[in-house]
Amino acid sequence: MTAREGAAGAQGTGPELTGPSASAILAELADLRSRDAPTQGGRVLSYVYDSGVAELDELARDAAELTRPLNALDPTTFPSIAVMERELIAFMRRALHGSTSRFGAGPVVGSVTSGGTESCLLAVKTARDLWRAEHPELAAKLARAGKKPRLVTAATVHAAFQKAARMFDLEWDPVDCEPDGSVRAAGFEAKLGADVALVVVSAPAYPNGAIDPIAEVAGLAKAFELSCHVDACFGGLALPWWPGLAPWDFRVPGVTSISADLHKFGYAPKGVSVLLHRGRRRHRAQFFATTSWPGYPVVNPTLLGSKPASPLAAAWAITKRLGSDGYAALTASCVRSAETIVREASIIRGLSVWGAPSGPSIALMTDDSVPEDERVDPHHLADELATLGFRIQHQPGFTQRNGVRLPHTAHLTITPVTERTLPELVAGLRTAADSVRGRPRATPRLEMLGLQALGYAPKREGGSYRVPSPDMAWRILKIAGAGGSGSSLPGKLAPLMALAEHLPAPVAEAILTELLARVSEP
Template sequence: MSRATQFAGPEAAEILAELSTLRERDAPTHGGRVLSYVYDSGLAELDALARDAAELTRPLNALDPTTFPSVAVMERELIGFMRKALNGPATKLGGGPVVGSVTSGGTESCLLAVKTARDLWRAEHPELAAKLARAGKRPRLVTPATVHAAFQKAARLFDLEWDPVVCEPDGSVRVSGFEQKLGADVALVVVSAPAYPNGAIDPIAEVAGIAKEFGLSCHVDACFGGLALPWWPGLAPWDFRVPGVTSISADLHKFGYAPKGVSVLLHRGRRRHRAQFFATTSWPGYPVVNPTLLGSKPASPLAAAWAITKRLGNEGYAELTASCVRSAETIVREASLIRGLSVWGAPSGPSIALVADESLPEAERVDPHHLADELATLGFRIQHQPGFTQPGGVRLPHTAHLTITPVTEGTLPELVDALRAAADAVRGKPQANPRLELLGLRALGYAPKRDGGTFRVPSPDAAWRILRLAGAGGDGGKASSLPGRLAPLMALAERLPAPVAEAILSELLARVSEP
């Protein structure tokens, strides 16, 4: 009797058939109809190459490149490709050679950039670190308010004070805002290339120059744009050409077109890179040396990214980026012609955000969240972004985000028509107003009264009851049933105190996968 016949579960074919059925409910990952989360090159050849490279390396454990030397070769060559793309020196000129590591994704790259800077800051300022600790204070992480949320996570994990620079209503950030915040207690300054919410590139050269004058580390978060901006025309230097930039993160699983999850974190100089490592011989097992947060990790994403960069090369990425440029220019132009709708800020890359044109009367405006909901009924998915009130009261508007990829060009006529039709369908419809939900939450003490006051964070069960009010669990109360339209939920989230909104949204995600 073969070993397989002893298994109690269904046959392999049945399992795969079940998985295929589950996948039918997923948003399409190819074809350009989902303008967030997925990065489709439009080249079936690259998908096949990534699949085959991943399968060849599937059994490997990238924890130990001395046991699996192919891992070291692929990482070395991938870092070399990225160093060249980001204009990093390979010699000691300009502060040292640019070196780095491959990580599991943008969040890990960002976390490691913060952890590295914090450790170097502690080593260089032991007396100030002790003084802050005695006063119950922490070193600061200074970023624009539009920086990716991964840096808030990093601040919490690594015991830093996140100190955001207030942005203008269009999402841009002024250099003077950084100047006012920099000081000896700053462990790291971060700027974005571009900022995900609005697609704008921060004033990197100016901020990095000021950070260098203060002797501070300056990280460029290019997780989103790091494999598109090197070939985007008309941009001022934003990478390692800029003096004062000490590290850059860039995701290969975005515009590198590799499968999730693979990113790189590059540092200017070996000392900075080595500060990223965790190493210990203080236990009776094998010596542990981890360049990243993970120990055991798959080699398949690394192999796929390595294979794709070798296949595309500089010319291939330039060609794919040129397609994104054409699409972005078209969408900016066409969206600006839709009455009641505007492009938020000044995008300089493959990220565009749409906002209601507040120069018009309310009856003529197009609410971006209603637009996104309506667009979904026409076969295109764009991303809801809630409004955000910054410290000091300057408000950033609620918007809808579009990620532009090479396949967007093939759907442009249909996408533009759908944008026009969706705008016509919702023009004049005011932003969702969760008035009844807010009244109930105020009565229960989960939201402040209109004249202010305290609030409490809901328990998991209470958060689920609130979500039911917002339309979740509509399919017989099943947790896996999400609201059909997200505009009301987004409106509720942005009107609640952040701890309450975060508890509610955490509960939504938790319930989706709860047995």
């Protein structure tokens, strides 16, 4: 008997496999992947974070495969999980200047999570639980009045915090921004009070790349004895090496927690993030633990129970290989590209950069100072640029609670590999701008008239409207161009973005939910 035969006999023959062969399945998957946007090469300027270093991709793949069978639920059974998480938290603590406890709240500690959204949710859940414990009488008084504790953020904060407010029964109370997307500390100060469970500031805000006035807001939060979270999910592994920035991390008194994603500018596979807290008491409030059932004691530091170890292992391996110097070098590439794009976009007639980005996020907008026939609409620009092989992200305009409107824009995420395609990208921006210059913005006039007649859009400002059912939402989407060529997605996004922007938020959310639901519906 050969060794292979012996091994087969020991393992048993297993079930009869009647599906397609492994090679046929992998060939089908390869065909499906061929239709995806490219995740490497710098042509998709959102969602993907390409270091451009092939060795890192190979290292991440191998580390992930070594840990694929593990369940990160229980580091006592798999002690390698504890070692990797401990060392990854230590690396992030150094990067975010949390290695020394200068403000008397205890050491900076934290957990590895499944991504930025989970980190944000946990930051809010932790602050809410601590607030409830510290303000039981006020919590009861608010409940009797039908009110909730508040979550105060800038209007540009990531949508994950709106999700957190809904999940954890808080009122989201955004601070309105200036037309350039910046936010003032005075706007935060006007909203602070004993009923605020958490204040959140961004480093940077994803829509426009601006860093909130973190030192001022954290100082105000500290004076009011409030928790203050810095959402650095986007920039947490780029801003530590970005030149010329004022302190924004644990160097700032009053900052009580920070979230940062390793699967963004940490260049790890999705999904892996960290949430760091100032002090063990705050960190432990993040946990769920129970012995009140007949099974094993359950202790979860995060929202997930069972979870894969592969993203953790990949992130751990990449941070060890790169170290601080490696991240500094990759960030320097992002800085050069960002400066070039800001400079070049600013001299394209009819186009401008929104606000003052301070990191690897840039938003392009129409330059309204030139005549209409010379203006470049950013959504038409994004659609045209896609035909040239580059994908940038449509961002609808947004009317804040004070009536001030933030412009519709096109977002670019700058990564190290952007520098390799920079001449082609800049040329593409110029060509696309020339192609759409003077083209009026997409305006869903006919669709809006029909929706008003059906009651799904108000006939006057502040009027009543209905929220469409799934079937009606799909009918609306088909009017906007979805459902053609065998795909639920429209060919161009500018008309859809304009429609969504003109509709009441609940109606727009219903039709966009339907769009994404139809993509994966059998």
